[in-house]
Every structure is written in structure tokens, then in C-alpha cells.
Amino acid sequence: MTTIKDVAKYAEVSVATVSRVLNDRGYASAEARRRVLDAIEKLNYQPNSVARSLYHKTSGMIGLFMPDITNPFFPELARAVEDVALESGYTVVFCNTDEEEAKEKRYFDALKQKYVDGIILTASSQSASDYAQWDMPIVALDRVIGKHIPTVASDNKNGARQATIHLAERGCSFIAHLKGPAGVRPADDRAAGFEEVIEEKGLRSVVVQTNFSIKQAEKETMKLLADHPDIDGIFAASDVTAAGAMQALAQSGRSVPGDVKVIGFDGIPLCNMLVPSLTTVQQSIYQMGEKAAQLLIQQIEHGESESCEHIFPVSLIIRETT
């Protein structure tokens, strides 16, 4: 490995001078600059960022915490974050937390010791207060975790309202909501929006809880259909959950949208692959990821921590299941 010393020697200047031209800071005669640049070229020198980190206490890395990249909602988010990070010269460290605080904490400690510059957090809201003490630039993505932390999220409640209204307009009078995991903020907001509309319109309804996994959604739906054979609409808290519901519907011999209408939430590519294609509430996934990364980098570089909430609008995409 060639170091700054080698370059200095080759260019016949001091390391200080090399450092100066390297960072374009301070003075350096044209002559010295030329020689240094030449040496760098000749020796194929690349500055060592670990040494830089040690001095500056920054690393050019950001942590990306998500529950599970295997959940089809997250890859696009991750991709967006990575794209803007790369563009700004950051590198992203990838952390699957499985919604476990222990894992989160463990990663956080590890990253902090590496001088990671900031973290994008898609976390469970439970430990909200803790994050404030993390003392590191953070932006919350998809889930709100406290008003003191900048947040990027969708207008989940309104999306749920739109979905429920849509089902009602399509003639559904007994609507089931497959709710997401308890304690996960978006799931709660969607459920709240659902309840609101149900109440406003005086419809019959039933809510069951799922965990966003397709298998469990299928199982729960089977049970639901057994208990309430006259359900004619299902609002699923995610597209994957909706897919599970559709399988149960098919198994129980019901037609979609004939017997039961189904609407999902998220707007992942899966919607278009299903037959019939899935009506859903579309989130601006990529844009949210971008925004979160931009906010974080801005916070890192300019220390702006205006703890704002960026709520992205959501749009109803009507397809065949309704």
C-alpha cells in the first residue's frame, strides 16, 4: 500500500504539502502541486480513509436499519437509499433488525465504534425515547418514532380511508381488515383510518391481526371466512397480506372480485403479477427512500436537524380485485 509518505518522498516535498494539495486546503505553489499530482499518478496513490476517519471522527458510512430485506416492501427503499448515498459519496451498511431491539442496539454500538455518520431507521416505535439518546444523526423512515426525529412516511391513515371508501363505493357492506402487527405505527394508522370510515358509513366490519407474512395471512383469512361467511370486502394492511387473503379466497371457492373484493397497501411490483391484479394503495416507495437519505446527509453535513415530518401522499390504484 502506498501512503502519503511515499508520495511525499517521490515528490520531494513534505507530507503536509501532499495533504494540502490532496484536500485543496491551504497554500501550495504551482510547482509543488504539479509534483505532488504527478507522484500520486505515478504511484497510484489512494488516501486511506481509515486514517482519515480516525482524525475526523467521521467515516462516510451510513447505517440502514430495516426489519427484513426479505419483505418485498423494503428492497426498493434500500435501493433508493443506496443510490443517493453513492451519489453523495457515502457507503451504506446494511442491518436487518427483525424488529428486535437487541439487534438494533447491537448494531448501533458496532456502528458507533466505526464512526458511522448517521442512521436511517425503519424501526419499531416501542423504544422511541431511546433513539433520542443515540446522539447521532438519524432519520426515521416509514415509521414515526418521535417528534424530535426527522421522519419520512406515507399518509397511512388517509390511504386506509381511501381504500375503505373505495370498497364501500364498490358495494361492500361487511368489510374485514387484515391488520398489520400491533405496535407497528403504520399498521395502527391504517387500522385507524379503516375504523373511521367504517364508523362514518355505518358499515359492518371485523379486524384481525396478521404479521405481514403471506402464510399467516392465508390462515387468518380462512378462519375469518369460516367465522363470517358473508364478508364481501377485505382491506389488507399490505400487498403481501392481500396475496395471502386471495389464496384463501380461492381455496374457499370464492371469486374475486365477484364474491369478495380485495384491496392491498404498498404498491409493490407483486400487485401486477397477481391474477386478478391487485387494487392497492400505492406508496411512493423509492421517493421516500431518496428523501430519507437526502435528509440524513443534509443533517450530517449541515447539522440541520429540523425535526420535520415528511408525509408522502398515497394514491389509490384500481385494478381487477375491486
Added chain:
Amino acid sequence: MTTIKDVAKYAEVSVATVSRVLNDRGYASAEARRRVLDAIEKLNYQPNSVARSLYHKTSGMIGLFMPDITNPFFPELARAVEDVALESGYTVVFCNTDEEEAKEKRYFDALKQKYVDGIILTASSQSASDYAQWDMPIVALDRVIGKHIPTVASDNKNGARQATIHLAERGCSFIAHLKGPAGVRPADDRAAGFEEVIEEKGLRSVVVQTNFSIKQAEKETMKLLADHPDIDGIFAASDVTAAGAMQALAQSGRSVPGDVKVIGFDGIPLCNMLVPSLTTVQQSIYQMGEKAAQLLIQQIEHGESESCEHIFPVSLIIRETT
């Protein structure tokens, strides 16, 4: 931030002693050890890994290069890598390369400057020779990139053979293959397996190239069906491609598996969400990711670079499309 110096002062010993008990290396009296441990506890000290990196020239990080996490084949692979990395105390840096050598190179340089310990590479095979010069522990995942580099991959050719034979046994006599991108090794191997069986059995066939995107697969299939209306079987190079084909089939009013039978490749969760559910050649995705990470870490820690190929068997999963 509390440093080793603070701990030393608090414990009334030298930094050397602190370092010794920290790393459990060299001698330290019980008394000294106790005092240091106590100080660490009291001061909530956490060693700074950047400083350690600078000395040891290692970072406890591994790079994960994949074309695009948004392709549903990759999240599970990424997850597996991350799981074993975490378990072994490594942290993974996440790099989407879009199959672009420029991006690969750029990431590689950035990571090298950070003393990244090794790289798991799902790369295009074009630049095979270059990687050897990267001078860093590497393992290739999913794609073979040279015999000097340890590799983890599926038995693509054999899988393709099984798929094609299966189609033939189901009575198909004119089979189309939706081939993956040119120059991507697994795509080529699958095409080769396909051709072999076609030849052996003397079947009619046609091959068209796609890029693993669903939209394009749909378009290509439409064209294909127009040119060859009597196709009765489709072997798609990936499950996503198969999904695209199924959409085209539906659009053109053909029934699956009645008019045309379809088989995919990969075994991603999507298969079970489609209606009819997709017959496919199942890869051991998670296991491959695990294996790759294990090999890499072993190579990093024990310098074993037996450039072996680990080829995972593949299994035919028969579902409704055939």
C-alpha cells in the same frame, strides 16, 4: 467519547495494561484486571474500532456486491449473508452494481480504502480476469467468475435439463425458452441445458432473449406467440420472467397449463402467489448465501483460499402451471 486513556487513568494503570485485558493477550494481575474491568464498566467504555482498523489493517466489514436488490432473487441471498456476517461479528456494506463494471470498480476502491476484509461478488463474468488482481478475499456468488476464485452457485445446467424434460414429459412438443441476459453465466448455462434436452429428444424449440424484467418478458412473449402460435411450453430463465410470460399468455387468451405449460427458475416466494401457482426449478437461495459468507469469512480468518466450486443441487417443484 471515552478512550483507552481515560480508562487507564481511572484504573490507575497504563494504557498497555488496559489494552492487554481488553484483548486478553499478555499478562495482567488479577488486581489490575479487576480495576480495568471496573473502570470500563464505570466509564461505559467501548473500544474504537477505527483506531483498531488503522493498526490491524482490517475492518470487520465485508462488501456485498449484487446487481440490484430490487430483483426478487437477491433479498434472500443478502439476508443470508448478513445473518452469518452478524453472527461472526462482521458488518456488511451493501453495493448495488447494476452489472456495471464502473460501479463495481468504484465501490471496490472505496471499500479497499476502508480496509474492508473481503467481498462477496455477484457480478457479471465479463471482467473475470480483473477480479483476480483485486488482491482481496473474494467469493463469487451465483455466478462463476474464474477458477481461481471460490464460487457458490446452483447447478443451473442440470436444473434447466430437469425443467425441459419435465415439460417434454407433460407432453410439450414445441418449447420456447425465455433466456436471460447474454453474458450472464447462469443464463447461458440454463440455455445450454435447455438446448441439450431439446436436441436429445428432437423437439421443436425457439429461444428469445430477455433481461429478467417482467415487462420485457411479457412483451417478448407476446411477440413470440404471434410468430409461433403453436408453442405449447415455455421454460423461463427466471420466475419473474415466467410471471411476465403468464401475463402475455392470459392476454392472448391462452390457458395455463391447458394451452401452454410454463416453468420458471429460482423458486422465489412469488411462485406461490401466482394463480395458477408456478412450477419452477428451486434453488437453495438462503443456503447459498450462507455458504458464500462462511467461505469468505474462513478465507479472511484462516487465509484458506482453496479455489473450490460449491455447486448446489436444484430441485423441480411441480405446481399448477404444468
Added chain:
DNA sequence: CTGAAAGCGCTAACAG
């Protein structure tokens, strides 16, 4: 304009 030197936090000889 330039170089010597201190130091970022930690490790590892090397003398005690």
C-alpha cells in the same frame, strides 16, 4: 508558501 511535529485511539515490542 513549506516542513516539523503533535495527535486521532489503539496495539505491540521492549525494557524494566
Added chain:
DNA sequence: CTGTTAGCGCTTTCAG
């Protein structure tokens, strides 16, 4: 058993 010290590679005062 323990402390002193010299780096790891880079940046930044601070005297020239």
C-alpha cells in the same frame, strides 16, 4: 507482571 514508546496514515497547527 507493567509502563514507556513507537508507530498505523492522515490532518493541522505553528513556526519558519
